[in-house]
Amino acid sequence: MTPSPRASTTPRKTVKKAAAAEAVVSDNGTAYLETLMGYNASRASQTMVSHFMRGVNQFDLRTVDFSVLSIMAHQPGVTSRQLCQLLNVLPPNMVVLLRDLDKRGLIERTPHPTDGRAMGLSLSTSGKALMKKAEKAASDADAQGTAHLTAAERKTLTRLLQKIYIR
């Protein structure tokens, strides 16, 4: 489907690593897959996440840990359930995630002002210190992963990606 795998505006990178491989392979069989936005988004996500991990692994945080802590930093008092909805994580898995962050002394749980069942989540002092450095590292790594894009391209890409997932 979608017979034109590559438009004229997307000149194929002239063969490069083919030397070590099969030499004459001009198409590696992924031409159709590259017509799918899902495939392209997944591959780009993979690339950016590996950049992220290189930059942030010194803090011993997975992407989901980082996201949880970042939301706590910018929305103190957020509940576990809200984090689950925002980040598409199931409650039982959020429990162990929060337990581990708590063990490390990075977060604080205070009684929710209006809902007796819930707990308000926020960063501890050391959590704030960690995230100040971690967000800097994440932003740097992210910028590094998109360094070959122009500022206008980055802005456009961000806008279009958000158009895909924000409803």
Place this chain on the structure above:
Amino acid sequence: MTPSPRASTTPRKTVKKAAAAEAVVSDNGTAYLETLMGYNASRASQTMVSHFMRGVNQFDLRTVDFSVLSIMAHQPGVTSRQLCQLLNVLPPNMVVLLRDLDKRGLIERTPHPTDGRAMGLSLSTSGKALMKKAEKAASDADAQGTAHLTAAERKTLTRLLQKIYIR
């Protein structure tokens, strides 16, 4: 970091599902995360993959199965090791993946013409029939997931995503 969470070109969707939630929450704490290309790409990937799965799950194929079969369709004779490199799958995991596809009669393994260690992989007749329908379903689902983008936006987004992951 990166204090301007949203540019003027990206008008915030007026509050909608806030009714059921906390009502007055204008920012949910994800503003910083949304400055990261990695976060945006991951979320968009999530959305597109779920579209894919809705459209393709009738064929009992995961995204990786679909990708493997698609490459076999368009590059018959491809080896297991090449699939591993193209799709970022480790060899031991590719073995069980191929074994399952083989059990279902979707693929054929023929001796590699030049390398006695490797096997050339291709689709069986039923594999071809399946993938003809599956690729149609995948393309339809993918188009559905990007239906609210203009043709120009889809083209731009595809180009920029590939610029991220194709080196």
Place this chain on the structure above:
DNA sequence: TATTGTTATACTCTATAACTATA
């Protein structure tokens, strides 16, 4: 000596069912 394919296995991530305390 390096590489392909493979086995076995450990580890991590994700998902489901069921319980309690409160709304």
Place this chain on the structure above:
DNA sequence: TATAGTTATAGAGTATAACAATA
């Protein structure tokens, strides 16, 4: 009756080490 948080556990996905056969 519904929801927030939790426990226990099953299932799926990913990773490492080691081996035989061939390059």
